[in-house]
Amino acid sequence: MTDPREPAFYARSVHEVARDLLGCTLRHGGLAGRIVEVESYHEEEPACHAYAGLTPRTEVLFGPPGFAYVYRSYGIHALLNAVAEEEGVGAAVLIRALEPLEGVDEMRRRRRGLERARDLCSGPGRLTQALGIGLELNGSPLTDGGPIEILPRPAGARPPEIVTGERIGITRAVDLPWRFCDATSASVSRPLPAAMRARRRGRAA
Numbered sequence: 001m002t003d004p005r006e007p008a009f010y011a012r013s014v015h016e017v018a019r020d021l022l023g024c025t026l027r028h029g030g031l032a033g034r035i036v037e038v039e040s041y042h043e044e045e046p047a048c049h050a051y052a053g054l055t056p057r058t059e060v061l062f063g064p065p066g067f068a069y070v071y072r073s074y075g076i077h078a079l080l081n082a083v084a085e086e087e088g089v090g091a092a093v094l095i096r097a098l099e100p101l102e103g104v105d106e107m108r109r110r111r112r113g114l115e116r117a118r119d120l121c122s123g124p125g126r127l128t129q130a131l132g133i134g135l136e137l138n139g140s141p142l143t144d145g146g147p148i149e150i151l152p153r154p155a156g157a158r159p160p161e162i163v164t165g166e167r168i169g170i171t172r173a174v175d176l177p178w179r180f181c182d183a184t185s186a187s188v189s190r191p192l193p194a195a196m197r198a199r200r201r202g203r204a205a
Helices: 014-021 104-110 124-131 194-204
Strands: 025-028 031-042 068-073 077-083 091-102 148-151 162-165 179-182
Touching: 014 031, 014 091, 025 091, 025 124, 031 124, 068 124, 077 124, 091 104, 091 124, 104 124, 162 194
Parallel strands: none
Antiparallel strands: 025 031, 025 148, 031 091, 031 179, 068 077, 077 091, 162 179
16 A cells, blocks of 8 residues: 555555545544545446536546545535546545544534544544535645645554445445445444444344
8 A cells, every 4th residue: 555645545546545545544733533434436437526527516526636625515514535546537535434533622612512532523524524624625635745634554553444335325326335434443424334234233142
């Protein structure tokens, strides 16, 4: 795995990038969390914004890899994506959930006092609210010390146990198994992938 602080990390298959982002640290404004859930999107399938082609909205998606694609979902939440693959190909990884690492008290304030740390960033809209990531960061670099940083998995940290599943919160291409989660994390958003549910039932038996 290459270093997510380098553009080469993102200039690969969007699915490889998605898997390798699990366990990395996402940082913005002095707050940080460990990435535990992502989804990949590609121009070849209709759930991806790039499926419609190059437009003012999708310009960043078709640009060089290693930049943030931030858009408004349902007129409410800003969602953070990492642009992947070579320039001219519309592909990105949606960051869906984090385990809070730094700035938990500030995250709670922004999330209106939500108590359990595991819930603060358990969803793509929750994590951007908790970390203060808004639409003004669309097109900003994720490398070269940009305002949003993605750092490598810490040396000696537990590796993610990756499970896959179908993407959620969409109505098209719902059958594609392009959701990747760390099965060891309590911060993965609901509903859990079937593989995680089965794993937990097995432990409880």
